[in-house]
Amino acid sequence: MDAVAITKRSYHPLVLFFYYSKLLTNDQLAQIPDTTIAYWDKNKLEFMFGSDWVKGVSADYENFSKTQKRKIVAKAAKLCLKTLACISSVLDKTGNIQGIMKKNAKKVIDTIDYLVTEMPVKKACRIFKISTNQYFRWKNKIYCTASVLNLCFKTHPHQLTIAEATCIKEAINNPEYKYLPGVSIYYSLLNAGKLFCSITTFYKYAQLLFVGEKLKRPKEPKVRLFASRPFEYLHIDTTLIPTLKGGTKRVVFVKDNFSKALLHKVIVPDGKSVWIADVLKETFIQHHLMNYKEPIHIISDKGSENRGEVLKWIDQFEQPNMVIKKTVGEDHFKYYNNEVESAFHIFKNEFSRDKIYNDTADLQNGIDEFYIYFNEKRYPKELYGLTPQQVLNGEIPDKNRFKEQIKAQKGVRYQKNKSAKFCDVCS
Secondary structure (H helix, E strand, C coil): CCCCCCCCCCCCHHHHHHHHHCCHHHHHHHHHCHHHHHHHHHHCHHHHCCCCCCCHHHHHHHHHHHHHHHHHHHHHHHHHHHHHHHHHHHHHHHHHCCCHHHHHHHHHHHHHHCCCCCHHHHHHHCCCCCCCCHHHHHHCCCCCCCCCCCCCCCCCCCCHHHHHHHHHHHHHCHHHCCCHHHHHHHHHHHHHCCCCCHHHHHHHHHHHHHHCCCCCCCCCCCCCCCCCCCCCCEEEEEEEEEEECCCEEEEEEEECCCCCCCCEEEEECCCCHHHHHHHHHHHHHHCCCCCCCCCCEEECCCCCCHCCCHHHCCCCCCCCEEEEEEEECCCCCCCCCCCHHHHHHHHHHHCCCCCCCCHHHHHHHHHHHHHHHHHHHHCCCCHHCCCCCHCCCCCCCCCCHHHHHHHHHHHHHHHHHHHCCCCCCCC
16 A cells, blocks of 8 residues: 655745734634644744835735724624614603613713713713713712712702611511502501601602512592592492302492592392392491481492492482482593492402402401401502591591601701711712
8 A cells, every 4th residue: 555645734925924914714723733833933924034025015914904803893883883773762762761871870971981982972972862961960970879869968968868768668678568559658657757758759769779560659540539528429339259169259349439448348149239229228327327417429330239229229318319329421420430449459459469268258358357458557648648447537638747747857867968978078
């Protein structure tokens, strides 16, 4: 067998030049033996004989290499800007891009500070859709890590103190208040004397300190009916609630418009008007309304609450104007029955959210507990820190109830924050 002749590999003259100019790809370098690479590394291009003869050509290739690298950088920059433009477009559609930028002001400022080394500050600000004035205003702020708002306590003394912010954080993240609305948590803190600030300030801090989904403010219904006294408007409605062993049960609630209190709660066999009439009779007896001196309006939908035995029972009153039937959605009465419907919503989605009822008796115990919870433990926004039961008992809602305490705490807060020492300015 003939021996295979081994010949030494010879390279094109430009390959050596490309190697020293670092223009060879990784795949090309992998095809060159390590010994050849080591030999080339020992010899510098500028020390080889005749390097001065090709100096002009060599310079041109170096410029070509720099140009290629700049093209790559420019292409990467265009891709980044394209991506950023897409993100900005998405944020614009949220309608709150300024709010998002403000919450992340420090990161925005740090990024712009990095960009201004390569571009004008005006152009860098335009990328983040803020003005140069806004940039310098944020840049001149002192960021204090001890503050929830990242603001120096000494230069912004009207913000809540650390103790007040901690109080809000502990309350809104308390497992016992897991499904309680923010307004009830706010008034429970005011009634306990743990916090005195406006409800707007409370929600501002709660949004920043809440661990979980966004804390929602109560929404105002579009069409509302406002009473001027207890028992002026009584709302009645039914809903279906499933049980494991007893099937679906029908529950009836009667709610007072003025006090927001539940007046009665009953599980009825079915939706016939005879049972609804019995619920109304029991409500009137329990709250001593049979000989009430002022007119009482019963608000209901167009279901069984508005026919048969219910109408017969209303007609039996000696004074025709004592009990007046109102049906929602009619031409002369365009209000909704949302007062009692909101009670069903609270029962299902707040009080019973993690509960499953076994049978009728278990459900009855549940609505009995809800009756106390709804009337004595919740603080509706319209009652300004009073429970429905307190208003039903005669107390009058007053929006200035905590005005003096909030005003006094504002001065105390100012003095505490002025003497704080947490950041460079404070200390």
